[in-house]
Amino acid sequence: MALEQKVRVALVAGGRAPDTLTYAVPEDLPECGAPGTVVTVPLGSRLVSGIVLGPADPEDPAGSGRLRKIRNQIGRAAIPPHIIELASWASRYYRAPEALLRRALLPPDARRHTRQHILPLQSTPPEAGLFDQTIAMGPIEDRLWASLPTSGLSIQSLRSTWGSETNAAIQKLKRQKRIRVEEREIAHRQPALPVRSCPEFAGDLKRAPRQQALFKLLQSRYPHAVSRTELLLDDPGVNRSVTALLARGAIVEVPETALVQEPEIGPTLRREQQVAVEALENALGRFEPFLLFGITGSGKTEVHLRAAQAVRARGESVLLLVPEIGLTPQLVAQANARFPGEVAVLHSALSDNERARTWHAVAAGDLSVVIGPRSAVFAPVRNLGLIVVDEEHDAAYKQEELPRYQGRDVAVMRAKLADCPVVLASATPSLESWQNAQSGRYQLLELTTRANEGPLPVVRLVDMRVSGKKPPQTQSAPENPLETPAAGAFSPELEQALLETHAAGEQSLLFLNRRGWSRFLQCDGCGYVDICPDCSVSLTIHRRQRAAICHHCGFARPPQSRCPECRQPLASRSFGTEQIEASLHKLLPGARIARLDKDTGAKPGFLQKTVDAWRAGSLDVLIGTQMIAKGHDAPGVTLIGVLLADASLHFPDFRAAEKTFQLLAQVAGRAGRGDRPGRVLIQTRQPEHPSLNFALEHDFRGFAAGELTSRAALAYPPFGRLVRVIIEGPAEESAQHAERVAHHLRRAAGSLEGVEPGEVMVLGPAPAPIERLRGRDRHQILIKGKDAPQITQTLARARLASGTTDKTRTIIDVDPAGML
Ligand SMILES: [Zn+2]
Ligand SMILES: [Zn+2]
Known part of the structure; x- marks a missing residue:
């Protein structure tokens, strides 16, 4: 008899489960003993996921005696060993449970691998049993048992009928030996094939506008074929229309190979881009961190894509991290054109099946250009040749729940473990990365001119201490603060500019990092402020919901109209995006105005629809919170207004100045992307603040020098x-x-x-x-x-x-x- 192969398995179980256990490799699954293989193993009475670490130490007493066997292998490919090391490092560094970090390594389908199936042991009761009075009136286990078909039912479907009592009833029936429970593996559906439209289809789709829109999209944008994944990126609800069109014969499924087209050739590189690409090419094959500092519109993406081509030419893979995948459709489209059939997009909006399928294709090395958000830093990319962290300063790289990690920093560690270069790219680098470039730990690459040779927009500060004075109130009668937009949100300069821009048929973008109608309600008499009963923060007034809402815990109640202390009327203080939207409708009657913030963006499809309309020029004004600071370039934008630019300067946070500068620089970078020059008006009560003035001059270096000096004095990061x-x-x-x-x-x-x-x-x-x-x-x-x-x-x-x-x-x- 062959010697039994024993392996250590890292368990992903949570609770009080051990960290690792030794298991035997079953004879019929010899390949599952390879390190990095994702497996299912028995633990107590349940099945859990695990990752094979390697052969067990033969001296280890834990490995003696009769071992339980690995039950199953998930997917055919193993996780590259360096990511397991990465997860261990992150667990130590961030003081987060290792099981949580290992979970981040697993394929989306590894979380639920089996389903409990309940089968009747005694012969199934006669159908009439269902209506038998004694059973119908009897205890729940009798009724549940009576309803079981001979073929059994999954525990999920039983739960949907019997609710919270299901588990207890099943335990009882098990003890009474009237049922048995079988762990059945969940059958994974076959991956969906790409689709294309049928030119010969002559049916009428007028009554199905969504199907008609999809059919037209397939005809115009994807004449060859398109993967379902790509369609889902545009519209997470597209699957229904696809199924309907397939049934009508309006579209057909085609093999995966239909997707492969001739790769597109990129534009000619400018000198600076060329230098950056060459530096990256020279570093391939070894660990080297780069900071690519390029002003907005300078063509950083093209540098990434060229470097990626060089990596692909070596037969290696590329990992491209972005702050938010939904905001980067252009990047995905460009990557698809440059690397047809090789791009994997890891997107949380995809269905579990789609994500699992993509994960396995990446692990197997079938897809070698991987684009994803923060969590993709743990994607099972094989033969990793380059990591790009785009917009590296973005706060979205920080995970604010367990395991709390900084995706950018984990990316640098991953590059080190995988022995490949890593590029951190930004127009406003984080001070950590900038300091690393100054000290020579990172190699600095710079892009100082815009790709279209267009000038940077003219930025002006508007002093609201002068311009924001409210006109003298003629009537002091208490108007309903929820109906009348407050005066003074727009300075005369901004008001004028909005009117001019609209008259010229151009687009305006208004930025205000505060949603809702008004910031809070305050009593003019005694100064009382309406605060959340559970949190030490004021309630924000939302007009549409007619509610005072806590932005931290979600507590909501109808807004009070009078002070509970002294019964005087409460007045609305400071404004939010909702109120600005109303003011805009007053200022520009008939203009096409949209608002993008957490409130409107939560509606499915709204974000994408608004961004599309904005790009297409079918919106005149877009008002929003920081959601609009990223991407969303529209060539027709010539005016950008920033309201309350100093609102974030006085947060009790050592990064307040850095965040304000980044936000202003990113917002200002949205103007003048087309051939018309842009202008940016920044309204503030602190026109002398250095963060604002450096943003005004597009001077990142100046800002960083000043800010680093004050950080050093306090030993704050990056100096500690x-x-x-x-x-x-x-x-x-x-x-x-x-x-x-x-x-x-x-x-x-x-x-x-x-x-x-x-x-x-x-x-x-x-x-x-x-x-x-x-x-x-x-x-x-x-x-x-x-x-x-x-x-x-x-x-x-x-x-x-x-x-x-x-x-x-x-x-x-x-x-x-x-x-x-
Ligand atoms: Zn009062
Ligand atoms: Zn609260």
Whole structure:
């Protein structure tokens, strides 16, 4: 008898499950012993996912005795070993449970691999049994059993009928030996084939406008064929129309090979682009980090695509990370044209089946240009030859829930482990990356001119201390603050510019990082502000919902009209996008105006429809929050207005100036993308603030130099490492626990070898900037250290872990993106 092969398997089980266990490789599945293979293994009475780490140590006593066998293999390809190492590193560095990071490595179909199927053991009761009075009146298990067909039912369908009582009933029936439970593997549906329209189709689609629109789209944009994935990117609900059109014979399925066309050849590179591409080409095959600093419109994407071509020519793969995949349809289209049949798009809007299919194709090496958001940093890309992190400064790279990690930094670590170059690209680099480029850790590549040779827009600051004075109120009669847009949102300059731009038939973009109607309601008499009962933040007024809403916990109630303290009327303070939209309708009657923020963008399809209309020029004014700061280039935009530019400057956050500068520079970069020059008006009450003035001059270097000086003085990142620890809970328990945690951290910091006293500082506990959230008190402890190892050791020695005890919750945020 052949010696049994034993392997260590990292379990992805959660709870109190062990980290790794030894399993036997079944004789009929010998290949599943390969490291990196995703498998299903038995654990207790259930099946869980796992990743094979490698052969078990023969000396290990855990590997002796009778071992349970690996049950199944998920997919044919293994995960590249360097990503398993990456997950371990991220778990240590970010103090997040390793099982959570391993979960990020698994294919989307590995989470549910079996379904419990319930079969009757005793002969099925006669159909009449269903109507038998004694059963119909009897306990639920009798009724459930009576309803079981001989072929059984899945537990899901039983739950949908019997609800929360299903589990207890099944346990009882099992004990009574009236049923048995079988784990059945979920059959994965065959991947959907690409489709194309049938030119000979002559049917009438007038009564089915969605199908008609899709049919026309297929005819005009995809005459050869298009993958379902690509269609889903345009419209997550497209599958229904596809099925209907297939049934009508208006479209047909074609083999995958129909997608492969001649790759498109890119435009001629400008000198600067050429230099950047050559530098990247020279670095292929080894780890080297680059910062590609290029002003908006300078053609960074073309550099990425050229470098990707060089990587593909070596037979290697490319991983392209973007902040938000839904906002980058142009990039996906360009990549598809350049690498036909090779592009994988990992998109959360896709169905589980589509994502699983893409994942397996990437793991197998069938798709070698992988585009995705933050989570794609863990995609199973084989033979990785290059990683690109586009818009590397973007806050979307930071995951703000467990496991809290910074996707950009994980990408750099992945490149190191995979031995390949990594490019961080931005027009407004993060100060961390910029400092790394200044110190020579990253190689700096620069693009200083715009691809279309167009000039940068003219940016002007409008001093609202002068221009924003409200006209004297003629009548002080309390108007309903929810009906009348407040005066003073637009300066006379901006008002004039909006009128001129509209009259010229050009487009205007208005940016305001505050949604809702008004920021809050305040009493003119006693100063009372309407705040959330569960959080220490004011309620924002939303007119459409007629509600005062907490943007942190979602609490909502009808807005109060009078002060509960002194009964005077409450007045609306400061404005949000909803109110600006109403003001615009007043200022430009008949103009086509749309608003994009979290409120309107939540409607399915609204974002895409609005962006399409905006690009096509069928909107005159677009007003929005930071959702409009990214992408959304429309050639017809000649005016950009920024309202309340200083609103974010005074957040209690050391990154406030950096974020404000980035936002303003990105917003200003939206103007003048076409051949007409653009102008940008920035309204502010602090026209002397350096962040605004550097943005005005398009001077990133100047901004960075000043800001880095003040960061260095305070030893803030990038000159030190920061960890933010939040303890939440009931007032007393959380305060006590925070004191204990701070004590442990101080002791741990003091015990580090080779570290000067005071080099690792533990500050706090202090009330967090948002002191109460969802009815829980919050305390904050800050750990400041010189470098990452100091921080990692301090946290490890204090044995501090994210998690929940019976009363309190501990959040550890290493390298926090913000302090709020
Ligand atoms: Zn009052
Ligand atoms: Zn709240």
